[in-house]
Amino acid sequence: MTDRPRLDFRKIRIVFQRELRDQLRDRRTLFMVMALPVLLYPALGIGMLQMAVVFSEKPRTVVMLGSASLPSPQLVDGTAFAPRWFSDPDDAQRLTVETTDQPHTSPESARRLSDAKAIHKLFDQRSQLIGTDDPDSPPPEKAQELQRLNELINERLRDAGIDVLVVIPDGFADSLQEINRLIASRSRTAEDPSEYPRPVILVSGDEKSLIASRRVERVFNSWEKELLRLRLEAAGLPRSLPSPVDAAVVKIVGSTQESALVWGKLYPVILVLMTVTGAFYPAVDLAAGEKERGTMETLLISPAKRIELVLAKFLTVMVFSTATAVLNLISLGLTATYMVQLVGSVNSGTDVGLSPPPTSGVFWLLIMILPLAAFFSAISLALATFARSTREGQYYLSPLMIVVMLLVALAASPGVELQPFHSVLPVLGPILLLRELLVNPTAAETLAYLPAVLGASFVYAGLALWWAVSQFHSESVLFREAERFDLRLWVKRLWTHKPPVPSPGGAITCLAIAMFGQVLLMQPLAGWLSSLPEPDRAKAAIWALVAQQILLFLLPAWMLTPALLSNISRTFRLRRVTPSTIALAVGLAVALHPLVQELMRHLQWFFPQGLPEGSQDFLKTMLGPTQPAWLLLFAVALTPAICEEFLFRGFVLSAFDRPGQSHVAVLFSAVAFGAVHMIPHQVFYATLLGLVLGLLVIRTGSIWPGLAFHAVFNGIAVLRERWDVPTTLPAWGDWLISNNAETGLSYDWPLLLIAALAATVLLVTLWRWPSPGSVR
Amino acid sequence: MIEVHDLSKRFPDLQQGEIVALDGVRFTVDPGEVFGLLGPNGAGKTTCLRILSTILTPTSGTARIDGRDIVDDPDGVRARIGFLSGSTGLYDRMTARETVEYFGRLYGLDEDRLSASIDRIFTTLSMNEFADTLNSRLSTGMRQKVSIARALVHDPPVLIFDEPTTGLDVLVARAVLDTVATLRDEGKCIIYSTHIMREAERLCDRLAIIHRGRILAAGSQRDLLEASEQSDLEEHFFDLVSQFETHEKQHASTKSGPDSEAGP
Known part of the structure; x- marks a missing residue:
């Protein structure tokens, strides 16, 4: 085929307009491109909010033995830890504390308390068994017995419905007071006064119990800090006594930058996925679909050159790819903003860092859509032209997606940074550049990569497009009938x-x-x-x-x-x-x-x-x-x-x-x-x-x-x-x-x-x- | 108007290594005449017509249509032909009018000529009542009318019909044949392929009988019948094909290639 190289842009426009209108009349395409992003993100957002509400409500049970021996300041207030020990006082609701000296106990909590006492006995047995050995590597003769006890305690904790068991030893308050007195009077004793029984926080290996136990630990830490402060105050010692260094870690990150970091990671990925999806389905319909419905022949006998047909189809695919990406970004951005506001109003002061990027960031997002959309549109069109039917065309999506996801994963790995070689790689270059631009939109050294990234991307798109055009010129590709592949025949033919x-x-x-x-x-x-x-x-x-x-x-x-x-x-x-x-x-x-x-x-x-x-x-x-x-x-x-x-x-x-x-x-x-x-x-x-x-x-x-x-x-x-x-x-x-x-x-x-x-x-x-x- | 010189086409094939779909085919068609390509399925009719409409390129040989070479000036050729086959599809998500308008614009018709042409064709083919219905909702007969309108919209001097009545009921098939006859009377140069003898007998001024990519005989119906002892085209056709097969077998046993029987 010796098509003259001059292109007739009028014909390209006519074909482009028809393809565009045809796709817009296709419900499947509209759904993928328009409906999905517009509905998906808000629905996901609402779903996530509801899940958060449902899952955060159930408080975990902490049983405390020996609460009578607790020193002041007050650790437990009624059936919960005192709110002042939490960094967020509302978190106090998440843990229910059951102690022996609560007046109104339900039958279940009475049962739990008696279970707790039995578990405590088992724990004492375990302590005696271990003695001074390391519980993580016990001597072989004790290992089996220790294993049995561990399993038993674990099982009893789970059966009793106790997430965390806290045991305060008898006379704990007195021990502390005695030491405080010794310190205040600066009197020396022969033995180290630190040797007194300590509280124990027992927890089963269950995931939810572990979360509860971390909360309990944090409560004990802040309570301990207060006890220490009181001790130093009583002894007339400076507050800085236990922390002579206390280096300050200062994170200098502006609020826009912090959100930009989140956006920098999230948005390039969304952009890539959406430009692929937005390109692929229309491409399959425009190329493989055309063959399947028998309209390819009609189109080929029209006076438009094959390269004009490919260009028009490419432009159509690119419009859809770009539109899908833009709509997804808008929808995700609005949903995220709304969610941040919602969460912010409930829980003021904590910045989730998901506020939309600054205007310059939006600008760069829109710019980088173009090379990605062009590249994926051309690749998808070439693959779809090669396919015999829409079904076969859709099979090609998975390998394409896998390769793309590998590149995305590579771009997300911390060692991979924007540098000359990476900037000219397909997909990787645009993602890395975008990541940098979202964090710092005006850095000269980042902007210097822009021509290289755009240039390389358009070269790749051009190569893929050239492939698509050559597919359109190949008779064996255009008129591939559904011939059956016979391995035996094929091998025989090789010989x-x-x-x-x-x-x-x-x-x-x-x-x-x-x-x-x-x-x-x-x-x-x-x-x-x-x-x-x-x-x-x-x-x-x-x-x-x-x-x-x-x-x-x-x-x-x-x-x-x-x-x-x-x-x-x-x-x-x-x-x-x-x-x-x-x-x-x-x-x-x-x-x-x-x-x-x-x-x-x-x-x-x-x-x-x-x-x-x-x-x-x-x-x-x-x-x-x-x-x-x-x-x-x-x-x-x-x-x-x-x-x-x-x-x-x-x-x-x-x-x-x-x-x-x-x-x-x-x-x-x-x-x-x-x-x-x-x-x-x-x-x-x-x-x-x-x-x-x-x-x-x-x-x-x-x-x-x-x-x-x-x-x-x-x-x-x-x-x-x-x-x-x-x-x-x-x-x-x-x-x-x-x-x-x-x-x-x-x-x-x-x-x-x-x-x-x-x-x-x-x-x-x-x-x-x-x-x-x-x-x- | 159509001059075909020694056209050959070979396809690679898994089973046989290579298929000779067309082997040294030559014929000419004049304006105001319907030239029939008569042959069984797989004879090479579609390949020949696809090459003439520049969808496929010949392995060797060439053809000129209205003075344009199919290899050197495919665009010029496409602008001068209307092509219709029994299998050409239509875009489901377009109406009849949109379909015809689309191709008219691609052929470079300006809006005045386009709407005049559409009015004329739609009236002739009585398509006005479904002109604005989506193609997906049309019956097979209506769809074939849309395809005909699509092939005629730019008023081409040459028309190529590749088994256009495939899958049509008797009434619609008859309407298609009538349209072809009318077009011939308007002075169009028409090439018409079919495997149905009656269609060929009714329509074609001259015919070529094609089998296994070769033209076995060509001429007017009377010439063909006079050359054979048979009284009817169908019998003549069977004779030719069976003669060819015996000939082939003999040659295969003596391991020499058959010489092609020439057209006009």
């Missing part, structure tokens, strides 16, 4: 109908083997290396590298080839070339090496620290001058040149190389080549070189120049690392390279200029090379 060169599916299988193999081998390999004695380690690592290259890259490509393909020499482009072609490849490697080296040095700030320091040191010793040069050249230059070239510039490149689309093949093989390198800065580096290598192989029609380039390029890197450069260079070298003790070897601009000129000439020559055409 009987071997294509000359690999299919994209075969290439992806090969890449998956390489990727998973790397991930799987990483852990055992590291374990094996660390088990070796130090001096052997570096050499073993080098051989492991060679083995890994052969096993994961070369072997899958070579094994799959005879099984799946009929033309090995065409797949791997084993075409002979003239020495001058090889010379061009070598020259290009020599010219590009210093340029790439300097580029990476200047881009270091951009990438997150890839490897932990230990691994970096290990890499240095592994590739350092202690190893023989031939071994390093073999392992780092020759082996990767062979293995990686046969996989990436052989198998993968041929799989995607179609007439007139060789640039796609070069791009894909370069990205795949980058991806297997795993560490971000190496991914970038390898992708860059992959582009050059792909061009080299496609233009010359032979893998050998690629191999030569790769070997020479890596070889230079190895030799450069080993070259013991004198710190003072002869005059001729001084303006080409400089050797700094701190920054190491670097290339000076005259050398870079020469290299750049040479590289340009060679690349232009290569670009104009008469291409031998596609492998197909």
Whole structure:
């Protein structure tokens, strides 16, 4: 299909208007986009309020034995702790206290009191059993008995309906008074007066009882503080006696910032989820639904170009994605505000920190909806176009959601911060930027990321859109009938109908083997290396590298080839070339090496620290001058040149190389080549070189120049690392390279200029090379 | 007006490796004539018509419609044809009038021409009483009328009908056939595919009998019948198909490819 590139915006508008109206007439879409957010959040809010009311009402039961021995000030007031011991006096209602000296006791509480006494006896038994041992690790002969007692006490507490049992020892008030007197009179005694029986707070392991017991503990703490204050006062001692340091922890957070922190975490997540949902359902209806209802054919014979149709559909999906996100945010914001007011009026003074973001925050929320909506709309449309039916389309939502949720979770993890590399990742960049902007909307260093985040997001959206357009041009996708997939037939066909060169599916299988193999081998390999004695380690690592290259890259490509393909020499482009072609490849490697080296040095700030320091040191010793040069050249230059070239510039490149689309093949093989390198800065580096290598192989029609380039390029890197450069260079070298003790070897601009000129000439020559055409 | 040169189309297929849906098809159609493509299901009729309406691209060969090449100028071709098949769907959430208006606008009609065209077509096809009903509430016959109106709204010189009577009752099918005849009399260049002999006999000035992607015979009804000893088109059709099958079998046993029988 050779559509002329000029777009007719009138047609896009007509299709867009129809799609929009069609979606607005669809009850399901309206429900997902409009009704759900408008109703969901208020309903959830009301539900939560009601739950809070229902669940907070039931007071827990505290039984107190020996309340007669309580010293003043008064701890228990009637059937509750005195409100003054609570930070919020209303909390006193949440605990009912039953004591032996309450006059009006109900039959249940009388029964509970007698149960409490029995439990107290069991507890005494337990104390005697333990004696001076540690109850958490009792001696073996006592362990069984202790276990039995613990279970018994626990069970009795639960059966009796006692959440917390407090035992005040007899004569507790007198003991305290005696000590107070001793302290006041400053008289010394032979023994430490602290040795007197203390109150015990007994609690079962039940969740609700534990909450009650924490409340009781807090009451006892504040009561104890007051007792201490009185003691010091009576003794004429300063109040600061027990707390000579008492460091103040001061949290300097403005009220808007505090709420911004909550918003910063919550809203990006909502934004992402809602832009996905808002995009996905309309997209499925607009693409897969159109196929299902048989209207796709009608639309395709209309005079609108396919790219115009895709753009119109994309705009429609984007409108719904944006609308869903905006409506959700408004509804959530209003509900949250209302809830805060409601809670605030009941419970004044405690700021929940959920008040809506400031105007600037709202502004940034609205701005960041656009890249997210654009990205998800394009992805959803492409997936939905691929699907045969709306049902199949909806199956694709879950994997998409899982990937998105992983990215959201990654963005929420505390270690992940906004930095150059993260800012250009899809989804992650916008979330991180938004989080920062909600906290501090005007920080210059945050705003500096805005162009990168928006630019990258729109590039990803553009790529996804391009995918959707190419789907619309694919006959096999548009007219995929519901053919049944038969595994047996399929396998048989792989054998009987071997294509000359690999299919994209075969290439992806090969890449998956390489990727998973790397991930799987990483852990055992590291374990094996660390088990070796130090001096052997570096050499073993080098051989492991060679083995890994052969096993994961070369072997899958070579094994799959005879099984799946009929033309090995065409797949791997084993075409002979003239020495001058090889010379061009070598020259290009020599010219590009210093340029790439300097580029990476200047881009270091951009990438997150890839490897932990230990691994970096290990890499240095592994590739350092202690190893023989031939071994390093073999392992780092020759082996990767062979293995990686046969996989990436052989198998993968041929799989995607179609007439007139060789640039796609070069791009894909370069990205795949980058991806297997795993560490971000190496991914970038390898992708860059992959582009050059792909061009080299496609233009010359032979893998050998690629191999030569790769070997020479890596070889230079190895030799450069080993070259013991004198710190003072002869005059001729001084303006080409400089050797700094701190920054190491670097290339000076005259050398870079020469290299750049040479590289340009060679690349232009290569670009104009008469291409031998596609492998197909 | 329609010139088809050696059109071929191959699809990849799981079971057979490759399906040859169309194999060197060639024919021409003039204005004011109905050209019939007669063949059983799976003969390649739909593939051929989809290629002519630029939904599919040919593997080899090409065709010109009203002077436009289907490969080089698909947009120009689409603007000059009206396409209707038995399986074309309609948007359920649009009314008949909205549907036709939508496609009219896509064809670049201005509002005056559009409303004039709609008035004329809706009156001819007696569609006015359900013009503002949602398509989802229409009967099959009414829906096919909407599809016809949709295909005719821009008054194209070339019309492509792909089994347009599939699933229609006798009355509606007859109305469709009458419409096609009227259009022919208006001087349109029409290509009409069907597997129903009676439709072909009634409507088509010239026919091509297509089977397994190849044209077995072509010409006017009289030419076809004169060439064979049969008195009736259906018998002739069966003869051709069975001859072809025997021929194929013989060739398969001697392991050589059959040579294609040429059209006009």
